[in-house]
Amino acid sequence: DAGVIQSPRHEVTEMGQEVTLRCKPISGHDYLFWYRQTMMRGLELLIYFNNNVPIDDSGMPEDRFSAKMPNASFSTLKIQPSEPRDSAVYFCASSLAPLGQPQHFGDGTRLSIL
Amino acid sequence: DAKTTQPNSMESNEEEPVHLPCNHSTISGTDYIHWYRQLPSQGPEYVIHGLTSNVNNRMASLAIAEDRKSSTLILHRATLRDAAVYYCIRRHGAGSYQLTFGKGTKLSVIP
Numbered sequence: 001d002a003g004v005i006q007s008p009r010h011e012v013t014e015m016g017q018e019v020t021l022r023c024k025p026i027s028g029h030d031y032l033f034w035y036r037q038t039m040m041r042g043l044e045l046l047i048y049f050n051n052n053v054p055i056d057d058s059g060m061p062e063d064r065f066s067a068k069m070p071n072a073s074f075s076t077l078k079i080q081p082s083e084p085r086d087s088a089v090y091f092c093a094s095s096l097a098p099l100g101q102p103q104h105f106g107d108g109t110r111l112s113i114l
Numbered sequence: 115d116a117k118t119t120q121p122n123s124m125e126s127n128e129e130e131p132v133h134l135p136c137n138h139s140t141i142s143g144t145d146y147i148h149w150y151r152q153l154p155s156q157g158p159e160y161v162i163h164g165l166t167s168n169v170n171n172r173m174a175s176l177a178i179a180e181d182r183k184s185s186t187l188i189l190h191r192a193t194l195r196d197a198a199v200y201y202c203i204r205r206h207g208a209g210s211y212q213l214t215f216g217k218g219t220k221l222s223v224i225p
Contacts, residue, residue: 004157031211033211033213042215042216042217043158043201043215044215045212045213045214048211048212050211055211056212091157091158093157093158095211099211100146100163102148102160102163103158103160103213104160105156105157105158105159106157107155107156107157108156108157
């Protein structure tokens with residue numbers, strides 16, 4: 001079975017540019033999560049969705065970040081405008097509904113803002 | 115915030131058992147203990163979780179202390195592929211889907 005698929009795997013862009021990260025969750029999963037990982041702050045939850053509806057976006061760092069889930073099989077995380085401090089690995093994860101269910105992570109997008 | 119305490123790093127010889135400790139002294143009655151691991155250049159991977167009693171699966175065993183203030187992840191026979199950062203996470207049972215990752219324990223496996 002296909003796991004969580006993220007694209008692109010690597011992104012290098014210049015400061016000020018718009019960046020769009022994409023995620024396809026595991027089919028049938030009700031929850032989708034976006035995380036960011038840096039050396040300084042570790043893994044942080046940015047936002048999560050249930051049935052395509054954002055539930056908690058308290059981890060989104062600022063208004064430059066936005067996330068959408070237009071349907072059950074696709075989500076985007078957008079940064080506009082991007083800044084060097086946004087450089088990190090961004091992970092998407094999905095899970096089934098019951099609370100104890102594990103989260104399944106993608107391999108991440110390594111983002112470098114020059 | 116869901117706090118756990120783990121050693122920064124541990125070493126194990128290949129094919130020997132590994133016991134990874136975790137302290138969660140302020141745990142509440144409905145909090146689950148989840149373990150994830152992260153191999154280099156990959157996303158975190160679920161390992162095991164439990165509430166009160168010990169748990170086993172194909173990857174590992176989880177031993178939870180009777181007072182639930184600590185737990186131990188047991189890898190019965192370490193392989194080189196088990197070299198990873200292991201995260202112990204206290205997950206609130208009362209409706210929160212959030213996983214709060216700490217710094218974890220970096221496990222090195224020596225051939």
